[in-house]
Amino acid sequence: MRTLLILLCVLPLAPAALALVAPVRVVQAATALLGAASFVMALILVPRVTRGSIAIGFLRADALSVVFLLAVSFLYATVSLYTIGYLRESEHTEGFPRYARRFYVGLNLFAAAMLWAPLVDGLALLWIAIEITTVVSALLVAIENTDTAAEAAWKYLLMASAGLGIALLATIFLYYAGSTALGQSYDLAFTPLLQAGARLPHTAVRLAFVLAVLGYGTKVGLVPVHTWLPDAHSEAPTPISAMLSGALLATSFYAILRYYQVAGATLGSTFPRGVLLVFGVASLLLAALYVLDQQDLKRLLAYSSVEHMGILALGVAFGAPIALAGVLLHVLAHAAAKGNAFMGAGVFVRAFGTKQISTMRGGLDRLPLSAPLFLCAILALSAMPPFGLFRSEFEIVEGGLGAGSYAGAAILVVLVTLAFLGLALAATRMVLTPGRAAMGAARLRGPEPSGWMVAPAVIGLAALVLLGIHPPGDLTALLTHGAALLGGGS
Amino acid sequence: MLSVDAAAVGTAPVLLAAAPGAAPPPGVYAGAASAIAVLVLLVEFGMLRAPLLRTQVRLYALQSLLVATLAVVVAAARGIPELYALAGLSLVLKVLIVPGLVLRLLRDADAEIAGSGALGVASTVLVGIGAAAFAAFSFGALDISSVVLPKTALALSAAVVLVSFVLMIVRGDVVSQAVGFFSLENGVSLASLVVAAGMPLILEVAFLFDLLVAVMVFGVLMRVHHARSGGLTTAQLTRLRG
Numbered sequence: 001m002r003t004l005l006i007l008l009c010v011l012p013l014a015p016a017a018l019a020l021v022a023p024v025r026v027v028q029a030a031t032a033l034l035g036a037a038s039f040v041m042a043l044i045l046v047p048r049v050t051r052g053s054i055a056i057g058f059l060r061a062d063a064l065s066v067v068f069l070l071a072v073s074f075l076y077a078t079v080s081l082y083t084i085g086y087l088r089e090s091e092h093t094e095g096f097p098r099y100a101r102r103f104y105v106g107l108n109l110f111a112a113a114m115l116w117a118p119l120v121d122g123l124a125l126l127w128i129a130i131e132i133t134t135v136v137s138a139l140l141v142a143i144e145n146t147d148t149a150a151e152a153a154w155k156y157l158l159m160a161s162a163g164l165g166i167a168l169l170a171t172i173f174l175y176y177a178g179s180t181a182l183g184q185s186y187d188l189a190f191t192p193l194l195q196a197g198a199r200l201p202h203t204a205v206r207l208a209f210v211l212a213v214l215g216y217g218t219k220v221g222l223v224p225v226h227t228w229l230p231d232a233h234s235e236a237p238t239p240i241s242a243m244l245s246g247a248l249l250a251t252s253f254y255a256i257l258r259y260y261q262v263a264g265a266t267l268g269s270t271f272p273r274g275v276l277l278v279f280g281v282a283s284l285l286l287a288a289l290y291v292l293d294q295q296d297l298k299r300l301l302a303y304s305s306v307e308h309m310g311i312l313a314l315g316v317a318f319g320a321p322i323a324l325a326g327v328l329l330h331v332l333a334h335a336a337a338k339g340n341a342f343m344g345a346g347v348f349v350r351a352f353g354t355k356q357i358s359t360m361r362g363g364l365d366r367l368p369l370s371a372p373l374f375l376c377a378i379l380a381l382s383a384m385p386p387f388g389l390f391r392s393e394f395e396i397v398e399g400g401l402g403a404g405s406y407a408g409a410a411i412l413v414v415l416v417t418l419a420f421l422g423l424a425l426a427a428t429r430m431v432l433t434p435g436r437a438a439m440g441a442a443r444l445r446g447p448e449p450s451g452w453m454v455a456p457a458v459i460g461l462a463a464l465v466l467l468g469i470h471p472p473g474d475l476t477a478l479l480t481h482g483a484a485l486l487g488g489g490s
Numbered sequence: 491m492l493s494v495d496a497a498a499v500g501t502a503p504v505l506l507a508a509a510p511g512a513a514p515p516p517g518v519y520a521g522a523a524s525a526i527a528v529l530v531l532l533v534e535f536g537m538l539r540a541p542l543l544r545t546q547v548r549l550y551a552l553q554s555l556l557v558a559t560l561a562v563v564v565a566a567a568r569g570i571p572e573l574y575a576l577a578g579l580s581l582v583l584k585v586l587i588v589p590g591l592v593l594r595l596l597r598d599a600d601a602e603i604a605g606s607g608a609l610g611v612a613s614t615v616l617v618g619i620g621a622a623a624f625a626a627f628s629f630g631a632l633d634i635s636s637v638v639l640p641k642t643a644l645a646l647s648a649a650v651v652l653v654s655f656v657l658m659i660v661r662g663d664v665v666s667q668a669v670g671f672f673s674l675e676n677g678v679s680l681a682s683l684v685v686a687a688g689m690p691l692i693l694e695v696a697f698l699f700d701l702l703v704a705v706m707v708f709g710v711l712m713r714v715h716h717a718r719s720g721g722l723t724t725a726q727l728t729r730l731r732g
Contacts, residue, residue, distance in 0.1 A: 165678055201634075
């Protein structure tokens with residue numbers, strides 16, 4: 001089991017290194033293989049960590065980290081398949097080998113860093129892993145080398161770095177808090193920190209928690225520090241957008257959850273829940289309004305990510321065990337749904353040659369497979385049954401009502417409905433309104449740009465339905481266990 | 491300690507000097523440490539008003555040098571040998587390599603003057619003073635004490651962090667914004683000397699290594715920006731909105 005942790009950390013580096021020397025086809029196969037392998041490894045860890053954490057050296061996995069490992073590795077696997085189709089179109093353009101080489105080095109390093117973050121033991125190493133995700137993904141956002149991509153990458157790098165500067169300050173203050181109980185030479189590992197939780201000085205922990213929420217929240221995309229997010233998500237190549245939205249935001253949220261654990265052990269849960277409530281409601285409110293009137297397809301999905309991160313924060317703020325289990329399920333389901341939505345959006349953008357929602361019509365005629373899949377992803381994102389997000393949001397609202405946060409639960413339901421309106425309007429128009437070409441005699445039908453761009457969406461849809469209808473027993477145990485870690489220390 | 495606070499803030503020394511019940515005067519070590527911390531903040535203000543990009547980068551190098559000096563002082567006075575290594579590393583990295591890289595970029599880019607931002611110099615400095623005062627007083631009031639350095643240094647480090655945010659916000663060119671981020675990191679280093687001086691060296695080194703990677707990526711994106719827009723100003727970065 002322990003070797004699995006090491007393998008998960010090291011193996012994604014292999015295709016990254018391979019990308020420097022081998023031809024594109026080999027690299028693509030290696031990446032897809034590694035993506036699938038890392039997902040399988042994360043699956044193998046599931047039953048094991050429900051019996052307790054496993055650790056080796058600087059690495060450690062418990063129920064909480066494996067939830068995030070599953071989300072990241074699932075997207076790594078599906079996106080690496082999608083990328084094969086995504087790059088096929090530009091294969092014969094000039095400079096493609098160079099572009100593909102950079103792309104695959106970046107993609108694999110990005111995935112590796114996101115796998116490191118939940119696997120490392122300690123808040124300092126966690127900061128380092130998340131900083132690496134920032135620098136790698138900033139370069140990936142800029143990879144298209146257009147004016148808008150350069151603008152988005154600069155804004156992203158500057159804002160995320162400043163946020164991580166704040167998060168570093170949080171790390172240092174938590175180190176200070178821990179050193180009063182554990183002595184100077186400890187490395188911010190989770191277990192001793194949580195065990196000493198009750199003895200830590202309150203002011204420093206309070207300060208560290210707020211700074212961590214603000215700092216890592218920049219990368220999560222919590223309002224008001226979300227402003228880089230729609231730019232980066234809309235300008236990055238679509239596979240990267242899917243990874244950013246489904247995996248990176250969640251990984252950063254994982255960092256906040258770790259601080260939440262420590263703060264809960266020291267301060268009790270009232271204060272940290274209050275902080276998350278404010279950020280959660282603000283994110284949900286602003287994102288729902290932006291989703292209502294959005295012209296750019298990828299920005300629409302980006303604001304939907306802000307909305308879902310708000311839901312996560314709000315779910316933790318409710319604090320009830322079922323809400324926490326719902327939050328963890330939401331992480332998984334959002335990864336699958338948002339991955340699907342971005343991959344579908346990528347197909348639309350390719351087929352119509354634009355990101356403007358108003359000019360995409362007649363999707364069903366044009367893309368007989370991708371259009372329904374995209375619509376399903378949007379319905380899933382809007383928490384419609386039978387998809388996983390319905391179950392997770394149901395649990396979160398149920399937890400909120402059970403914990404007596406009636407106002408919070410009501411706000412959640414209203415704003416999610418508002419966002420549903422925006423998403424559903426845009427998506428149904430794109431898919432179901434007949435296009436101009438279809439009105440005439442000649443119907444523009446197919447073909448799909450590439451089968452590689454459809455298959456991952458089918459996998460994602462299957463996962464969403466599975467999570468919604470009947471989550472496997474091991475997974476339910478994992479989520480319950482993870483929620484218990486968040487609820488009462490470890 | 492209070493008088494140093496006043497020097498840091500520079501706004502109302504008279505009021506503060508008159509505060510009753512002041513602590514006993516600091517010893518040589520505390521005084522020297524606080525003085526260095528004050529200088530770090532003053533250099534940050536220097537960056538805030540420096541009109542030439544080159545000056546700004548040199549001021550950053552000076553600031554890094556001051557932080558490294560403080561690390562050496564702490565290492566010597568408090569007997570924490572790891573800090574020597576840390577000071578050496580940050581000397582190489584933050585005083586030599588990073589400024590060197592940015593200066594080279596400036597030579598290639600052939601740009602001299604910092605992009606004018608949203609505010610004039612005087613208003614910028616006033617805003618900076620306000621931010622520094624807010625940070626210094628609020629952190630000074632916190633219930634956090636350290637055996638390694640006087641609490642003043644912590645308040646000052648918070649002021650450096652906030653002023654570096656002002657710098658990033660008001661300046662309208664990529665170099666100033668990047669240097670603002672680097673000096674933010676200097677502020678965090680200063681804070682870590684106060685409250686986390688004993689942090690295991692391996693972590694500190696990892697932080698520095700991360701900074702190096704971040705600097706290289708900043709460099710790449712600055713070059714990309716320059717190549718695409720033909721300048722360093724961020725004035726045209728307004729295409730993405732809504």
